[in-house]
Structure formats: C-alpha cells, structure tokens
Amino acid sequence: MPDPNSSGAATPRVRFAPSPTGFLHVGSARTFIFNWLYARHNHGTMVLRLDDTDIERNTETSVQSIFEGLRWLGLDWDEEVKQSERLDLHRQAAAAIFAKGLAYRDFTPAHASDDEHSSSQGAWLFNPGMRELSREESGRRADAGEPFALRYRVPRGGGRILRFVDGVYGEQQKLADEVEDFALLRSDGMPTYHLASCVDDADLRISHIIRGQDHLTNTFKHLLIFEGLGAPTPQFAHLPLLMAPDGAKLSKRKHGPVVSVTTYRDAGFLPQAFINFLCLLGWSPKNDREFLSLDEIRDLFTLDGVNRANAVVNFTNDDPFDAKAVWLNAEHIRALPVDELSDNLRPFFEQAGFHPSPEKVLAVAPLIRERIKLLRDAVSAADFFFLDQLAPYDAAELIPQKGDAALARRVLETAQQVLAVTPFDHDSLDKALREAAASLGLKAGPMFQPIRVAVCGRKNAPPLFETMVVLGRDVCLDRIRQAEEGLRSLG
RNA sequence: GGCGCUAUCGUCUAGGGGUUAGGACGUGAGAUUCUCAAUCUUAAAACCCGGGUUCGAUUCCCGGUAGCGCUACCA
Structure with missing residues (x-):
C-alpha cells in the first residue's frame, strides 16, 4: 500500500x-x-x-x-x-x-x-x-x-x-x-x-x-x-458519454459494428483522423480549429476544454460513419505526404486483389488523394490503373454531350495519331492534345471526354494528362483503339 | 421509484448580462475547371419551457420538462 x-x-x-x-x-x-x-x-x-x-x-x-x-x-x-x-x-x-x-x-x-x-x-x-x-x-x-x-x-x-x-x-x-x-x-x-x-x-x-x-x-x-x-x-x-443518434448510449449490442474501432480501420480511416474526430466529441480547443494533428491536440489538450453534455455520433443505417469523421479523414489524407499515403493505400489495393508495385502506387496516390474520403475508396478510384483489361463500359459514354459517334471516332483517331508521336509527359500531352482539339474545331471538354472514357473506362476520373503519363503510351493507345471498336459496334 | 448529471443550428461545438449568438460538418445556390474531386463565394439553419434577479437575460438563480447515467454478489 x-x-x-x-x-x-x-x-x-x-x-x-x-x-x-x-x-x-x-x-x-x-x-x-x-x-x-x-x-x-x-x-x-x-x-x-x-x-x-x-x-x-x-x-x-x-x-x-x-x-x-x-x-x-x-x-x-x-x-x-x-x-x-x-x-x-x-x-x-x-x-x-x-x-x-x-x-x-x-x-x-x-x-x-x-x-x-x-x-x-x-x-x-x-x-x-x-x-x-x-x-x-x-x-x-x-x-x-x-x-x-x-x-x-x-x-x-x-x-x-x-x-x-x-x-x-x-x-x-x-x-x-x-x-x-x-x-x-x-x-x-x-x-x-x-x-x-x-x-x-x-x-x-x-x-x-x-x-x-x-x-x-x-x-x-x-x-x-x-x-x-x-x-x-x-x-x-x-x-461525457458518446451516444447513438437514437439517443441511447453507444453499445455493442444495440448498434453493432459501428461502435468497433476496427470498423473504422477497415474502412480506411487514418488513425490520426479517427483520433481527431473522437477528440472533438466532448472536447474543444476553443479556437475554432477542428482539423488538428496529434501533436497539436496533445499540446492544446486540457480538462477545461472538456464539456459536460453527451455527444451524438451521427451515423445512419445507410452510412455507418459520422459525416464529420469522414470529412476529417479526407483532410488528413490530403495532408499526408505521398509516400506515407502510398504506404497506407497499398494494403487496400492488395486486399482488392491488385498488386501494383510501390512505384506505381506512389505515382497513383497524388492523382486520387483529393478524390477519396476513405482509404478504401482508392480501390474504385484507381482500379483502371492496375487492370490489364478495362471492365466493359457503355460505349455511349465515349460520345460527348453535344456530339455524335462520328465526332467521338474522329477525336479518338486524332488522339491516336497525336499520342503516337508526343512525348509522354504532362506538358507535352497538354499542348499536343489542345492543339489537336483546335485543329478539329473543338473545345477542351468534347475533346477530352472521349479520351478519358477510353483510357479510364468511365466519365469521372483524375486529370487526364497525369493519368495518361502514369498509364503509359502503350496502354493508352491500346485502350483508345478498343474504344474505337466499341464505337463502331454502336453503329 | 430514488439519487446524480446535462440542455446553443440536423450533428459537433464557441460564447457569455447589452453580440448581426461565432466556427465546423452536412445541405442549397453560384464561381472556377478537361470530367469528378478539391478550392472559393454565398444562403437557409440554434440559445427547451416558465418564473424570478436586473434598466436589460440565451447567459445568473429557482422550478418544470426532456435526455442520459447510477441505483447488481456486471464492468
């Protein structure tokens, strides 16, 4: 004693x-x-x-x-x-x-x-x-x-x-x-x-x-x-206690896996983001700052900043994660150095059955970092970087808003000619493709969409030139060729 | 039932006797852009109710109400 x-x-x-x-x-x-x-x-x-x-x-x-x-x-x-x-x-x-x-x-x-x-x-x-x-x-x-x-x-x-x-x-x-x-x-x-x-x-x-x-x-x-x-x-x-939106104390029995930290981990929360979120539930630095690093929280932390009312973790059946937690995670993802982000991303790619080289992940990470909120989102955001063969997509997506199949085909043909001879770096591609658009009398949008869809297999993707650089000339040309064929079958 | 704790936008919160009640997420609108995202601008959105105290209460006090917790030979 x-x-x-x-x-x-x-x-x-x-x-x-x-x-x-x-x-x-x-x-x-x-x-x-x-x-x-x-x-x-x-x-x-x-x-x-x-x-x-x-x-x-x-x-x-x-x-x-x-x-x-x-x-x-x-x-x-x-x-x-x-x-x-x-x-x-x-x-x-x-x-x-x-x-x-x-x-x-x-x-x-x-x-x-x-x-x-x-x-x-x-x-x-x-x-x-x-x-x-x-x-x-x-x-x-x-x-x-x-x-x-x-x-x-x-x-x-x-x-x-x-x-x-x-x-x-x-x-x-x-x-x-x-x-x-x-x-x-x-x-x-x-x-x-x-x-x-x-x-x-x-x-x-x-x-x-x-x-x-x-x-x-x-x-x-x-x-x-x-x-x-x-x-x-x-x-x-x-x-103060953590409550569920239904007003009850957060419990394993009533609320299931959403109360387990492994659920957050597996979904691709960064630990520092999760910590940041949890700290804001019942504690405030009182300076209007919410996105905080662990060091900042540690330096700022006092019991005076803890409030007395219970806090609700705002999850729903559709979405097990509080929107603010997700937002904070996105912020922390963006704040992470690329190599660290890559290290965090790799397990999620592996688990999805992709086995990209560390170099490839390092190249992809900056292209998707602003487009993902959870690490697991990276799989669907970046899959086309790793696939040998793109998943089938609707060829109609190749056709820009104000255009037809003929236009799309012209764009893809021109793109192939240009890409065959253009150095594969961002600035060269940017210049060459914009010039090609001008020569076709097209604006950037209608020009880039068919190429983007051809190369990524979908309309929404990371910026085109960076993406093509990572993919490389051969893959891009091959996918554009396939897209052209798809377009033909469309009639 | 008893005892205790709590009460500001939908959610997380700041504030405090006199404020346009501040910020963030989310939501709506717009700007920007090769798509998406990011970014920027902007809008809507709150002091639980009733009494006091006070020149003046959202703020202090009391009561009510509501929520939560404890009330196990669980932890």
Missing part, C-alpha cells in the same frame, strides 16, 4: 482500464485517447490495466482485439498490468477493510437479495439484519462454510456528505445515506469491480482517474473504498 503522506506527486499517473469483453469500443478508445493526451500533455505516466476479473465474459480473443485496436491508434503506454494477476492484493485489501469494521458479511443468498431490491420502492440501501449481525454470529456462520458477500458498511444516520471536485463536472457531493451498502467481494470470494479497481488504482498510485461519466455516481463509493484502504484520494475527471 502506498504511503498516504506521499501523495503530492509531481507528474500525473493515469490509467486506461478496459475490460476484455469484446472488440475495442469507440467510447473506450476515446477514454484511452483522453487519458493518453492528459498523460502526455503533462509529461505523466500512462498505465494500461486489463480489468479482466470477469472470468465469465472475458476471452483471450477479446484481449487480442483490444490490443489490435490500441496498436492501430498508435498511442503508446508506459506500464501494463493484468488485474487477474492481482487477486491476492484485492482479497488482502478486502480483509483489511473488514478488519477495520468498515465492511460486513452478508449471508443473504444472491437471488433473494435481488428480489428484495426490486420490490422496494426507492433505492435499496442495506439489509439491516445482515449489517447488524454480531461479530460472533457472523464469524460462526462463515466458519461453518456458509457463503457470503462482503459489503461496505456505508456510514448511516450521521448526515455525512461525500464530496469531491471533478475535473470536468466540478464540485460533486452526495449524502452517504443515499449510497447503498455495495459489495466488495462476491460470495465466491471474487472481488467486485469497485474493489478491484480502487485497490489497483491505489496500489498503482494512479493520481488522476479519467473515465466515462457513467462512473460519476460510482465515485462516491470509490471515495469510501480509498478511505477504507487508507489511501490518498486520486483526482477524478469524468468524460
């Missing part, structure tokens, strides 16, 4: 304590990010604690997927502990609290107590019979092997007020009489969340507990546990 007198820590110690009951939830990810920001902004220490005491629900695959999510975010931590390995510590702490008379054994069968709770009108606070059981009888029944839960003996009748100053919500207070005698140990001897969490926070000398607002009222219980432990009380800061 830490020395209660040595609490005046210089640098903060924070922790992120996920319980491995599934994938990494966006709400958990945000809590992690805020803790990280607080730690790094204040040159403190970040502890990752796996709250894996719920053996019923915890799985190894869940542990893996949480680490996977955290690794993707790219934020580091300094220490790592597993709660399940500290069982002895938790039980000793429970014994110590019991020894001080601050807890009592409750022999009420678990189900029976449930019934009593639900039948009561107000909040269930305590069971007088058990709370007042004599030391002797309690000991006798325990020795006889009768199972019991250990409950905190919350101070009653003294008008005691529990208080703390929350880093986000300010002064908080509650009458101890309104706090129920919560369990410390279950009847199977396992510690409850409240006990394990506080014991570990105390033992790990956590100075700032930054967590979801769903724990705001639990904090009064935690105050009591720290007191029972004789440990210094950490600072608390609660974060």
Whole structure:
C-alpha cells in the first residue's frame, strides 16, 4: 500500500482500464485517447490495466482485439498490468477493510437479495439484519462454510456528505445515506469491480482517474473504498458519454459494428483522423480549429476544454460513419505526404486483389488523394490503373454531350495519331492534345471526354494528362483503339 | 421509484448580462475547371419551457420538462 503522506506527486499517473469483453469500443478508445493526451500533455505516466476479473465474459480473443485496436491508434503506454494477476492484493485489501469494521458479511443468498431490491420502492440501501449481525454470529456462520458477500458498511444516520471536485463536472457531493451498502467481494470470494479497481488504482498510485461519466455516481463509493484502504484520494475527471443518434448510449449490442474501432480501420480511416474526430466529441480547443494533428491536440489538450453534455455520433443505417469523421479523414489524407499515403493505400489495393508495385502506387496516390474520403475508396478510384483489361463500359459514354459517334471516332483517331508521336509527359500531352482539339474545331471538354472514357473506362476520373503519363503510351493507345471498336459496334 | 448529471443550428461545438449568438460538418445556390474531386463565394439553419434577479437575460438563480447515467454478489 502506498504511503498516504506521499501523495503530492509531481507528474500525473493515469490509467486506461478496459475490460476484455469484446472488440475495442469507440467510447473506450476515446477514454484511452483522453487519458493518453492528459498523460502526455503533462509529461505523466500512462498505465494500461486489463480489468479482466470477469472470468465469465472475458476471452483471450477479446484481449487480442483490444490490443489490435490500441496498436492501430498508435498511442503508446508506459506500464501494463493484468488485474487477474492481482487477486491476492484485492482479497488482502478486502480483509483489511473488514478488519477495520468498515465492511460486513452478508449471508443473504444472491437471488433473494435481488428480489428484495426490486420490490422496494426507492433505492435499496442495506439489509439491516445482515449489517447488524454480531461479530460472533457472523464469524460462526462463515466458519461453518456458509457463503457470503462482503459489503461496505456505508456510514448511516450521521448526515455525512461525500464530496469531491471533478475535473470536468466540478464540485460533486452526495449524502452517504443515499449510497447503498455495495459489495466488495462476491460470495465466491471474487472481488467486485469497485474493489478491484480502487485497490489497483491505489496500489498503482494512479493520481488522476479519467473515465466515462457513467462512473460519476460510482465515485462516491470509490471515495469510501480509498478511505477504507487508507489511501490518498486520486483526482477524478469524468468524460461525457458518446451516444447513438437514437439517443441511447453507444453499445455493442444495440448498434453493432459501428461502435468497433476496427470498423473504422477497415474502412480506411487514418488513425490520426479517427483520433481527431473522437477528440472533438466532448472536447474543444476553443479556437475554432477542428482539423488538428496529434501533436497539436496533445499540446492544446486540457480538462477545461472538456464539456459536460453527451455527444451524438451521427451515423445512419445507410452510412455507418459520422459525416464529420469522414470529412476529417479526407483532410488528413490530403495532408499526408505521398509516400506515407502510398504506404497506407497499398494494403487496400492488395486486399482488392491488385498488386501494383510501390512505384506505381506512389505515382497513383497524388492523382486520387483529393478524390477519396476513405482509404478504401482508392480501390474504385484507381482500379483502371492496375487492370490489364478495362471492365466493359457503355460505349455511349465515349460520345460527348453535344456530339455524335462520328465526332467521338474522329477525336479518338486524332488522339491516336497525336499520342503516337508526343512525348509522354504532362506538358507535352497538354499542348499536343489542345492543339489537336483546335485543329478539329473543338473545345477542351468534347475533346477530352472521349479520351478519358477510353483510357479510364468511365466519365469521372483524375486529370487526364497525369493519368495518361502514369498509364503509359502503350496502354493508352491500346485502350483508345478498343474504344474505337466499341464505337463502331454502336453503329 | 430514488439519487446524480446535462440542455446553443440536423450533428459537433464557441460564447457569455447589452453580440448581426461565432466556427465546423452536412445541405442549397453560384464561381472556377478537361470530367469528378478539391478550392472559393454565398444562403437557409440554434440559445427547451416558465418564473424570478436586473434598466436589460440565451447567459445568473429557482422550478418544470426532456435526455442520459447510477441505483447488481456486471464492468
């Protein structure tokens, strides 16, 4: 146990304590990010604690997927502990609290107590019979092997007020009489969340507990546990919750994969964009800036900037991603150096069955960077760069707005002649093709569209000259020839 | 039911006793352009309701309402 007198820590110690009951939830990810920001902004220490005491629900695959999510975010931590390995510590702490008379054994069968709770009108606070059981009888029944839960003996009748100053919500207070005698140990001897969490926070000398607002009222219980432990009380800061558009708290069960960070990753969010988006949910730098790098956020981050109202993640059935998250991602994509963008793009191409060389990706990336919002969009935006044979398209698309098949054919014939002899660089192509247009008495639009469709297989594509340079002369000429044939078949 | 927290455009938010209530996303219109995108300009869009306090409240206080959270031998 830490020395209660040595609490005046210089640098903060924070922790992120996920319980491995599934994938990494966006709400958990945000809590992690805020803790990280607080730690790094204040040159403190970040502890990752796996709250894996719920053996019923915890799985190894869940542990893996949480680490996977955290690794993707790219934020580091300094220490790592597993709660399940500290069982002895938790039980000793429970014994110590019991020894001080601050807890009592409750022999009420678990189900029976449930019934009593639900039948009561107000909040269930305590069971007088058990709370007042004599030391002797309690000991006798325990020795006889009768199972019991250990409950905190919350101070009653003294008008005691529990208080703390929350880093986000300010002064908080509650009458101890309104706090129920919560369990410390279950009847199977396992510690409850409240006990394990506080014991570990105390033992790990956590100075700032930054967590979801769903724990705001639990904090009064935690105050009591720290007191029972004789440990210094950490600072608390609660974060507003993330809500779904339907008004409910974002949950795996109700809202499905949209609450998993892997969904964002797989769709092609950049981690820094995802972090940027999550930070803006409940926090503001208060300077009208929204597109921020991780370094900027870290430098700007303070608890003062955290607001108190829950935030809605605005997804729909049609679109699982908040429009602002998508926009931010597009911004971050554009801000990325080409080589980094290429590195991020390659896995998406690979997964789509394309295996372009790194050089090719590097050449393509600048042409599509302003045309994609998610990395996965790159596949459909750039497929024609990688295909040996263009997918079939409607030859009618080759015909410009005000024109006919004959015109389109003339354009493509001329283009072939020009491209056969023009150096394949942007400026030469630009000059030669514009001159060709003039010679045909055409404006740029009607001239370029047939070529673009011929070369890309669609009307909307990156700028024509850059595209042709990447594709190369042979491919361009070949595709234009094929387009001409298609046009002929059209009649 | 009890206790707690919260309330500014559709969404994320800034602001704060006197403001044309600011920004962003999204949406509409226009400009630019070889298409698309990007970019630029522009428009529509908000202080939950009722009482106080005050010369003046969206802002402070109280009440209501609504939403959320906690009220487990879940975390």
